[in-house]
Amino acid sequence: MSVLAAVVALVGSLFFALGAALQQFEAVGAARPGLLALLRRPRWLIGGASILVGGGLHIVALGLGPLTVVQPMGVASLLFALPIAATLHGRRPSRRELAAAAVVAMGLVGLVLLVPESGGPTRLAPTGVLTLLGVSGVAAVLLWAGSRMASPAGRAALLATSSGVLYGATATLVRVLVDGAWDWWYLLALPVPALLALMMLQRAYAVGHFGVSFAALQIADPLTAVAFGALLLGEPLPTGVVPIAAAALTAAGTVALARTSPLEARH
Template sequence: MNQELPSLMVAVPAAIAGAACMGLASAAQARATKEVPVGKTLHPRLLLDLARRPLWLIGISATIAGLGLQLVALGFGPLMLVQPLLVTALPFAGGFAAWLEGRRPDGVVLLGTLICVAGLSALLMLARPSDGTNRLLPGGSLVPLAIALGLVALAGLAWSALVSRPSRVLGLALATGVFYGLTAGLMKVVAGDLREGWQVTFTHWTLYVVCVVGPIGFLLSQNTFQRGRLIAPSLAVITTVDPLVGVAIGVWWMDEKAATGPAVLAGEVLAATAIVIGISLLSWRNSHPAAAETGSAGAEAEETQFALKAVDGSPARR
């Protein structure tokens, strides 16, 4: 990679540790959101209800730690390196969710994790991402991608409002992934400003946009976790869309580079396919736990009962 070793020795561990914190946060928040009534999308009342749940507060602490570590990683590494590493939040979330439910991840979960890590390692080795600038490129390059991201987020929200109930949560997850990726891209600029001095961060508009876009994405994620029966399918969409948006921002807005060539591109496609297969395997397994290992029949009935109570407007408490 075209990065100095000291920078990589900070960026990579920070990104993976941040992904672990985000995995814990997702598992804790997903479980806590099932204990409060279901409200309207993006209604702040949900956060007020969740603030009374100790498990959700643990998730918030993990979120803050994860964002801090992500900010450190973005300060020392390119978006094209840091954002794909955050895909590892999905296996971390699966492990923490199993721990909170009193069960152990099975062999299929471990296999999906290994496939994700192998595909991600191959992708980074082939791409050899190089850092660009800590500033957004001037000119018209900002507008086309901004419009595209806005349309994708709106399409996700429309999907969640119009399609049948079982799949509408995926529309919320799509919109969440867009907001998360956009937040990460702008945090890259904020991280660069912090390395110049904390006073510099208040002189650029990116910090203030992050303070708006970030909370919107977070609230959407809570809506997503609450309305999805299990965490893995929706989190798989979020953790796939988030780095894709981050990579697009790195290339279009911050002049980051990656290796090219027919052989490299073919290898990157295969590596990306492996990541998708690993994520799909984790999603399927978390959606279809083995009854002998997890007692899924009782757990699924319990989750259905909580969901029905929440839809009726009455708190579903564990």
């Protein structure tokens, strides 16, 4: 079953990578990367459907095998996405670009495998939900503000990190809805960070540095979810030197991607 779970998760990563590449291709070619404008683009919608399929397969994989098998397969989406995006833009990814992505992937695998498993159902009071939305919202705004003064690669990274923070908040809220005690108004709060994250991500994609933005998203999303899990749900954090080394790998790989990933544009 573990082998089957790994295969299903790997196929899910391929769908997720394809969807992200399609959406970036449309966002970078749009005069205005607004969500309403992108919703009129069939290829962007196909990308969204592909991401949903990938997410669904990831959930199926989690039902078939342990987290330690499924999560590393999910990280492979970064390695899939770069060649797909490069093909859409009519180029081949360089060896340095793929090597940098591999470094990010190794760091991410280390991080996701070191996160301690939580025990028991999750509980989050209404004040906790407000804290979740407030902290993630402030962080996202600060990252967006910083992106306005950054270089193109830095702008892509900061906007995607902003999106990842909001997606991490969304993931935390989903966990509470699925696993813990909740009120009906939690369902009303859920679309807020999710939609803002989607909008911010399209702005990151529109900058043109797909490798940088996708890597930053892949890093910020799980790390934010882990941070909120520790802050609001009382979950343990990984300890020791290895998590620091894994985080350093992801940071070094992302910086390398910023230097090797070309600025892509479509006219």
